[in-house]
Amino acid sequence: MNKIIFHIDVNSAFLSWEAVYRLRIRGEKTDLREIPSAVAGDVKKRHGIILARSTPAKKYGVRTGDTINDALKLCPNLVMVPPHYDLYESCSEAMMEILKEFSPCVEQYSVDEAFCDMTGTVGLYGSAVVAATLLKDKIYSELGFTVNVGISTNKILAKMASDFKKPNMVHTLFPEEIEQKMWPLPVGDLFFVGPASKRKLHALGIHTIGQLANTDPDILRAHFKKYGEVIHAFANGIDLSVVAEEAPPNKGYGNSTTIPFDVDDGSTAKMVLLSLAEKVCTRLRADNVMATVVAVSIVDIYFRHSSHQMTLISPTNITNEIHKAACKLFDRLWDGTPIRHLGIHTSKIVRGEVYKQINLFDMNRYEKLSRLDAVVDTIRERYGEDSVKRAIFLKGPVYHMAGGISPEKRKPMYKEGITL
Amino acid sequence: MKMLNMPVDVIATFNVQGKIRPNYIRLEDEEHTLQTFKIENIVFSREEKYAGMPAIHFCCNIIRNGCAQLIHIKYHVKTHQWVLVREG
Ligand SMILES: [Mg+2]
Secondary structure, eight states, rough: OOOOOOEETTTTHHHHHHHHHHHHHHHHOOOGGGGGGGHHHHHHSSOOEEEEEHHHHTTTOOTTTOOHHHHHHTTTTTTOOOHHHHHHHHHHHHHHHHHHHHHHHHEETTTEEEEETTTHHHHHHSSHHHHHHHHHHHHHHSSOOEEEEEEESHHHHHHHHSSSOOOOEEEEOOOGGGGIITTTSSSSTTTOOOOHHHHHHTTTTTHHHHHHHOOHHHHHHHHHHHHHHHHHHTTTOOOOOOOOOOOOGGEEEEEEEEEEEEEEEEEHHHHHHHHHHHHHHHHHTTTEEEEEEEEEEEETTTOOEEEEEEEEEEEEEHHHHHHHHHHHHHHHHOOOEEEEEEEEEEEEESSSOOOOOOOGGGHHHHHHHHHHHHHHHHHHHOOOOOGOOGGGSSSSSSSSSSSSSSSSHHHHHHHHHHOO | OOOSEEEEEEEEEETTTTTEEEEEEEEEOOSSSSSEEEEEEEEEEEEOGGGGEEEEEEEEEEEEEEEEEEEEEETTTTTTTTEEEOOO
């Protein structure tokens, strides 16, 4: 049986979410979505950039990533609002909850995007288009913002489909529609083709996705190596990856992050692992549990997924111990291909007081580290996550507690409650 | 004209089923002094979750200057705040 995959994408996510908050929670009368407006990082600093813009602002030529100055030149009456990342997390969470009502298998892809495996749900909701329309309308009526839903038989095509005309639309892109709906598009629209690859493809005379699809894979391999094969497959609508549902939350504690740059050296990767371990262990300790199994997963720049796990001698929730295990796993697992995504997952959770198998060589360390972690947790709880950090993170490119929404996006936040 | 949802003081009862009923509300009168009004009856209530923030919306009647007046108030479940959405 063919699979049915949905890709759900919030329309101008940050802007829509700001708009809903202002309309429905604060009770303002203007809908940011209906006027030229943008969410902009650090409006006071000149260097801030546009993070999201409304459709009317788009008509002025304002693009995501423009500097505030450039945007104001294009559209002098642009209304700019600062970002509120805790609001986005609340909107995102609520949407994922609705998606999980519709599909048993949901993969959150980013804060405002998710894949749902809807295979076999035809008896529940009717055809895929009917189900998608129902889903999108439910999100709008309950949460107040619009989404696009792309439907196909795999993830890449579903994702391409949700990017067609916006907002508030359902699109299909089944394999038999590729030629008509996807091949005429510019090659830069293909998922995974960035500006640099686009220029390189143009130089080869490849301007549309269709041209890419019909290029001899050997030529692409010669110019792009493995990446050439990947984009050639994508252009032909081939994607074998499955909707990867996360492990149920109570069975283990995990954390993963997409790194803003490709990591090609082991020491940076281990720094990322440390920041992930920091967060995972904080959560383990907060719940007063320990983990017995540690797993590390890597997604490389070709979207290949690999993972490896090991059982510890005795359960732990100490950051250093989990990190040490993660590094050992990483060394066994990594083949040197640049990395874009790293994850740590812990399982076989044991609760409460555990008899610790003390290793002869570091028995003092265990006591010390465990007390150290407890103190750090208390300080962070009282004075914020950033009040204490390991020196290794001071100047590095990696945030000291990775995962969730990336730190540069974390502040400022809406205070608890209604700000007036 | 009222622009924003205004936080208000409310006295409410919570029954054993977890049902919430606002009983009294404190509003400003024309002279900007606070007055307490009894909530006479609830016309309807509904649960909302706009922007992922759960709230219960009540449309109810108070008696003001001898006549019944409709007001809309919301209880924010996460922050335990009551806000006045609109009067009339
Ligand atoms: Mg989006």
